[in-house]
Amino acid sequence: MKTMPSYATLTKMPTGIEGFDEITGGGIPRGRTTLLLGGAGCGKTVFALQALVAGALGSKEAGIFVAFEEPARQIVANAATFGWDLPTLTRKKLFFLDARLAPEIVQAGEFDLVGLLGMLEAKAREIHATRIVFDGIDVLLSLLDNPAAERREVYRIRDWLMRTGLTGIITQKISAFGQDPRYGFLQFMVDCVVVLRQQVLDGSAFRTLRVVKYRGSGFAGDEFPISLTADGLRLTNRGPAEFKYKVT
Numbered sequence: 278m279k280t281m282p283s284y285a286t287l288t289k290m291p292t293g294i295e296g297f298d299e300i301t302g303g304g305i306p307r308g309r310t311t312l313l314l315g316g317a318g319c320g321k322t323v324f325a326l327q328a329l330v331a332g333a334l335g336s337k338e339a340g341i342f343v344a345f346e347e348p349a350r351q352i353v354a355n356a357a358t359f360g361w362d363l364p365t366l367t368r369k370k371l372f373f374l375d376a377r378l379a380p381e382i383v384q385a386g387e388f389d390l391v392g393l394l395g396m397l398e399a400k401a402r403e404i405h406a407t408r409i410v411f412d413g414i415d416v417l418l419s420l421l422d423n424p425a426a427e428r429r430e431v432y433r434i435r436d437w438l439m440r441t442g443l444t445g446i447i448t449q450k451i452s453a454f455g456q457d458p459r460y461g462f463l464q465f466m467v468d469c470v471v472v473l474r475q476q477v478l479d480g481s482a483f484r485t486l487r488v489v490k491y492r493g494s495g496f497a498g499d500e501f502p503i504s505l506t507a508d509g510l511r512l513t514n515r516g517p518a519e520f521k522y523k524v525t
Contacts, residue, residue: 287307287421289304289305289494290305290307290332290444291303292302292324293335295512296503297486300488300497301488301494302496305446306444306468308444308474309467309468310438310467310468311444311469311471313471314449315448315473316474319473319474319475320473323509323510324473324510325342326352327359328410328446329408330366332370332407332408333369334457338406339371339372339404339406339408340371340409341397341409342371342372342373345378345414345417346412346416351403355441361467370404370453374397374400389433390433394433397409401443406443407444408443411446411447412448413448413450414431414463424459427460430462431462432466436445447463468493470489471488472487473503474486474487483502484502484503485501
């Protein structure tokens with residue numbers, strides 16, 4: 278009798294983001310890849326960093342943050358407003374890598390991420406990391422400026438994550454009109470897609486979050502308001518889905 282192949286059961290990794298872990302039934306998929314999409318100022322970097330901090334503080338899991346856009350030291354400085362004490366965590370549980378690349382280096386010849394991923398794998402083994410963030414993947418893709426090379430490197434990251442077993446978070450900037458069709462393939466290669474938006478209505482700014490994809494799991498697909506507090510990102514509900522009144 279032919280036996281069926283065994284598959285790993287989907288487990289979830291808490292993000293420490295109040296409300297998000299509730300609407301997803303536990304957080305992001307462990308050992309898989311989550312894509313965060315949003316415009317400037319929507320909270321993508323805060324979301325990703327908060328997930329690393331939650332792992333370091335809550336379950337003592339080490340994490341790696343790879344910055345393709347902002348300088349790593351600037352990200353650490355900005356996070357000081359949330360009281361996370363990143364300098365202390367950096368010495369013990371978190372590793373920040375400034376991976377910004379000069380356009381002339383990328384475009385001067387054949388470029389790939391083999392060396393970078395090799396170094397990250399060694400670092401992950403050294404600190405026993407379980408989570409990794411690739412922040413600003415769109416910056417890297419724009420430097421490559423070649424559809425074939427873009428797909429090759431993104432799939433290289435995807436395959437590397439699957440092989441190492443790390444839980445990956447990738448952030449990508451999108452415009453007010455949505456994701457660039459050239460990079461639409463990203464949503465198909467990941468297991469979870471979260472969209473963050475910022476809009477202004479009647480002079481007031483609103484941030485929202487919506488889970489649009491989660492392989493192997495149910496989730497609340499509504500668009501939830503989010504706010505940045507002294508503790509980080511937090512989801513708020515618009516109100517109860519069912520109203521109950523005491524009958525007199």
